[in-house]
Amino acid sequence: MGISPEDYMLPAEREIRMLSPEGTLLPAEQQGTGPGHEYPIPSDEVLLEAYERLMVGRRVNDQNTALVRQGRLAVYPSSHGQEACQVAAAMCLEDNDWLFPTYRDTVAVISKGVDPLDVMVSFRGDWHCGYDPKEHKTAAQATPLTTQLLHAVGAAHAAVLRGEDTVVLAMCGDGATSEGDFHEALNFAAVFRLPVVFFVQNNGYAISVPLARQSAAPTLAHKAVGYGMAGERVDGNDLVALMAALRRAVDLARTERIPLLVEAHTYRMQAHTNADDDTRYREREEVKEWAAKDPVLRMETYLRDKGVLDEAAAARVSEHCETVAASLRDAMNADVNPDPLEMFDHVFSEPTQQLREQRDWLAEELAAEAAEGRADQAAKEGAR
Template structure:
């Protein structure tokens, strides 16, 4: 028997959480679940895999922040503190599903299997996103706020028309819920019953604007009700809970072909980007309190209590994360060698006659410039 939106409409009275801040598994009655909101605890193998991605994500965030200070990256929006949401977003999907990330979701893209070196080239200033979206089924990281939600809905609609068994997960922040594109995407997905899971990472601020100045709704999950879709709230720093909630949402989206909205309450520990001074709009005490809810420490404590993680495994996982960071440093410290002709490669599948003419003209100019710089030409000039 199918599940109608009415069966699963209003968020539970409390947000879903499974681990206390110290990593202890909470009793079922304290997990915030209720009728229609059942979430089994993921298996130990999946949780260990998620923890490995969590450690890689934290190390990548901190390494990239250092690269910005060194001038090797133009900008980097860190997700330090939000890694649990991002890892869960990647691991809840099947291979044939699609992920549509924001500019802050680098960790999710890497956890989806994209080479970290390919992910970072756009933050260095390269003209393209660095990886092949079709190969990885990961949309380009979207800098314009909320445009990726419309792309996600379009991809889901196309998949339904083709008869594909595809779920799309679209990521955004709390600030995105104030945008018109957010309304259009959710409304279209609900009307056409598209298998899209909208993950809102509510970190409390749209750059410097607090949530209270953005929305009067009781929670962002309640916004789903107006569109006729299910909404849910989850502790975004509890990797077990986020993974369980998103896996359930993906399952419902696939089996019932219906969209869902999941609000994950989390926190970015660092500034919006390197161009931001977060001390101007939030107190250090607030940051300190959230540091005590660190998703990495919480997950490590839980896995150790289960006997799934020991010192040897922790050393191996940390070593792997360090290797990823070292490769990033090496790649970003190398000078880029841009190819001017590359600008013509991906405009159309089949280049137009005008593009071919422009490319040939540029080739001639580059060849002439190279010939003028040759040793023989310089000797003749003397």
């Protein structure tokens, strides 16, 4: 434990940013870094991989939005505009580290290596979670606001007790910072010095409630100080800065076994979900302003200017994105025949007597309905 949170507890005076909105590398004095806030730029190889995941995330978001319109998905909370945050969150972790995502963090889950088809079944209504959390070290996407933070802290505490070299990254939005579970999670993590990185994607709105109606703190990163942990704020549309800041946070959490809070200032370009009308609470001029800060365009410009992204690499990335989108589209357009009895199979490891009775009752009802259908069909055929 060679470092104390007091050494770097307050966020840097300025938001950590390495790329301008136009995609050019900023001079060191404009990056917001300084003593206690040093962030080396990731290698070109890492950034090219991050860019490909960024492009896949954008394509998946757009494809899923189309699938909602076609009635193939019941709901989809798009993260269009926030993809840089999610790619960086996944890529900053090691193989033994855990990710705890929210319902909007589909791109983070995919970037962690989960098949997009397995991620999307929950939004179609097939299963709550279509992938194995233990295999991917990725918890099920949490719909109840902020519950995943408590789960993340519990996982980190268990890892410490077992002597495991594990860091947990817990994702949430700005609205979650107003919840009681947020306080409980940060307080417990700080008191017990748990290796958890709390990553807040501040997109300015808790559905329709603007940040100014949620918090009077200078920034959400400043909330960390009250719990005795370090906080940092970073440009959430700058993939280079995000990769650097989150990797440092994960490294500190691992080596010093301390929690940290990182706030990323970003923007949700589309409505909260397809059931939301965002024109009722934010102006189109505001959306247009953020469109000019698109993380995809910023990263593409930077990599092209450096000569890292040439036409061949761009074509390869584009082809990969279309392959992912086509596979997802085909799978979601295929009809499914869910088994209603499966709803009883994974409630408890050992079903209760009440669950067994309910399952038997439903099985009898379904069998009777099927028998009645067969009888009706036989009667129709006999009348011909």
